[in-house]
Amino acid sequence: MKDQLLTTIYTLFTDWNSSKNIACCKGCSACCTQNVTMTALEGEIILRFIHKADMDKWFAEKLQENRPQHRPKMTTNDFARACLQGKNVEIGEISNQAPCPFLEENFCQIYPARPFSCRMMISEKTCSTGQPALIPGHYLAASTAVSQIIEHLGQKEYWGNMLDILPALCDISEHSGTAQHLNTTIMMQARMQTLTAKPLPGFLFTEDEDQTVSPLLNTIFNARIDGKRIEDILNGK
Numbered sequence: 001m002k003d004q005l006l007t008t009i010y011t012l013f014t015d016w017n018s019s020k021n022i023a024c025c026k027g028c029s030a031c032c033t034q035n036v037t038m039t040a041l042e043g044e045i046i047l048r049f050i051h052k053a054d055m056d057k058w059f060a061e062k063l064q065e066n067r068p069q070h071r072p073k074m075t076t077n078d079f080a081r082a083c084l085q086g087k088n089v090e091i092g093e094i095s096n097q098a099p100c101p102f103l104e105e106n107f108c109q110i111y112p113a114r115p116f117s118c119r120m121m122i123s124e125k126t127c128s129t130g131q132p133a134l135i136p137g138h139y140l141a142a143s144t145a146v147s148q149i150i151e152h153l154g155q156k157e158y159w160g161n162m163l164d165i166l167p168a169l170c171d172i173s174e175h176s177g178t179a180q181h182l183n184t185t186i187m188m189q190a191r192m193q194t195l196t197a198k199p200l201p202g203f204l205f206t207e208d209e210d211q212t213v214s215p216l217l218n219t220i221f222n223a224r225i226d227g228k229r230i231e232d233i234l235n236g237k
């Protein structure tokens with residue numbers, strides 16, 4: 001059910017996003033760094049994709065050779081909760097610009113299974129060394145709200161840097177295909193580096209951003225999985 005819910009959210013977000021005027025195109029990959037964060041739920045989808053594609057050995061080597069240098073100190077929902085409580089907070093160091101290890105010749109090798117952080121990345125101008133991604137504020141507010149919903153869906157499970165979440169999940173027997181090529185110390189260290197996904201404390205978008213964000217959230221909350229509204233499923237009904 002959770003997988004189905006997540007892929008439905010991916011589809012609804014992609015449909016909402018498809019009319020945007022953006023510079024992103026196939027083979028453009030300057031945004032593919034080692035700063036990607038995600039939930040365990042998204043990691044499970046990647047590991048299943050890898051095993052099905054018979055890429056376990058290649059994938060384990062990539063995880064082994066690329067350990068994260070920087071990690072967020074809090075999850076998006078932790079950050080949102082602190083902001084809503086009026087606290088001064090820092091989200092942590094996220095400045096590692098090293099290329100994502102799953103990128104080969106500028107193409108993502110796990111593209112169909114990539115997590116939401118990758119799906120939400122856009123720019124109105126082509127990125128380069130001197131030109132960081134130009135992301136419209138309303139778009140950022142909407143995509144952050146969706147990433148909060150995804151964290152809520154994955155609550156109580158791992159949340160963190162993609163390069164920690166993936167090895168951390170390899171002690172699950174379903175992922176033994178990748179685990180058999182992976183050093184167990186890395187799996188153990190990765191588990192210790194993960195945070196825990198938290199429930200949604202509320203959203204951070206402003207009244208001005210509401211016009212952009214609310215229609216997307218309403219579409220997501222009112223979509224149905226097996227006859228049940230997504231909002232009701234997220235609320236445990």
Ligand code: SF4
Pocket residue numbers: 023024025028029030031032121122123125126127133
């Ligand atoms: S965000 Fe920037 S680097 Fe990434 S695909 Fe779009 S234009 Fe290219």
Ligand code: SF4
Pocket residue numbers: 031032033036100101102103107108109110111114115118
């Ligand atoms: S997983 Fe794919 S889309 Fe995401 S950063 Fe890595 S190469 Fe880019």
